[in-house]
Amino acid sequence: MRTQLMEEAIKDGLMPSCPIIDIHGHWGPFSGIYFPKPYGDGMIASMERSGVVLNVFSSHAAIFEGFEGNLVTLRAVREYPERFRGYVVYNPNEPQTWERCRKLFEEYEEFVGFKIHPGVDNYSLLGKNYQPLFEYAHQKQALVLSHTWGGDICGAKAVRGVMEKYPEIRFLMGHSCYGEWEEAVKVAQDFPHAYLELTAAYAVGGLVAYFVEQVGAEKVLFGTDAPWFDPHYPMGCVIFAEISDEDRRNIFYRNAERLLGIELGD
Numbered sequence: 001m002r003t004q005l006m007e008e009a010i011k012d013g014l015m016p017s018c019p020i021i022d023i024h025g026h027w028g029p030f031s032g033i034y035f036p037k038p039y040g041d042g043m044i045a046s047m048e049r050s051g052v053v054l055n056v057f058s059s060h061a062a063i064f065e066g067f068e069g070n071l072v073t074l075r076a077v078r079e080y081p082e083r084f085r086g087y088v089v090y091n092p093n094e095p096q097t098w099e100r101c102r103k104l105f106e107e108y109e110e111f112v113g114f115k116i117h118p119g120v121d122n123y124s125l126l127g128k129n130y131q132p133l134f135e136y137a138h139q140k141q142a143l144v145l146s147h148t149w150g151g152d153i154c155g156a157k158a159v160r161g162v163m164e165k166y167p168e169i170r171f172l173m174g175h176s177c178y179g180e181w182e183e184a185v186k187v188a189q190d191f192p193h194a195y196l197e198l199t200a201a202y203a204v205g206g207l208v209a210y211f212v213e214q215v216g217a218e219k220v221l222f223g224t225d226a227p228w229f230d231p232h233y234p235m236g237c238v239i240f241a242e243i244s245d246e247d248r249r250n251i252f253y254r255n256a257e258r259l260l261g262i263e264l265g266d
């Protein structure tokens with residue numbers, strides 16, 4: 001049976017009645033791949049084609065080139081304040097930058113949380129240099145988007161270890177601990193502030209419906225990794241998952257609204 005949101009998406013390629021927040025985006029070029037349009041107007045054009053109203057991102061410069069890359073993020077959000085928010089990227093291999101990361105987050109409302117990438121940095125989520133960030137995020141109930149992927153460095157077991165110690169972090173499991181689906185589900189069930197984030201994972205057949213059934217749509221968020229992927233593809237994976245339109249609205253924007261403290265309205 002086709003639902004209202006399915007009908008809208010099939011007709012127009014986007015859903016006029018359902019805004020989308022992309023909680024896991026990026027920005028700018030990256031040496032390992034060619035992105036045709038990884039900046040403002042090009043990013044916004046692809047967002048508009050699919051109805052993404054807000055993209056919360058970390059710049060590639062911040063992930064791959066060091067602390068100063070966070071200033072690329074800040075400038076980008078300032079240029080397009082209606083369409084973007086930023087994550088402060090913290091690299092545990094450069095622990096001396098933590099205080100500067102904290103100040104950026106506190107001083108600039110352009111930043112709504114922290115992004116960490118234990119995979120790129122080859123540093124376990126349980127390692128000591130993450131502790132100042134986690135301690136702070138726990139105290140402030142701040143949003144942390146972590147790349148998570150099956151394995152020791154940032155798989156479900158490591159996320160569980162973080163949540164046991166710091167349960168107040170609003171912890172987004174980016175890619176939902178890719179491959180360790182059942183364990184990621186258990187973490188989201190056991191900790192009220194641990195969330196499954198769908199980037200890359202939505203392409204696994206039946207996974208979106210499985211997540212919703214196991215943890216409820218209130219614990220599942222939409223992300224794309226744009227400009228790595230066009231938002232249309234993940235959007236279709238959620239629209240044609242066997243879940244309800246209410247579930248889709250939670251995934252597409254309501255959960256993100258709540259976590260970001262904003263309101264787009266239905």
Ligand SMILES: [Zn+2]
Nearest residue numbers: 024025026225
């Ligand atoms: Zn990413």
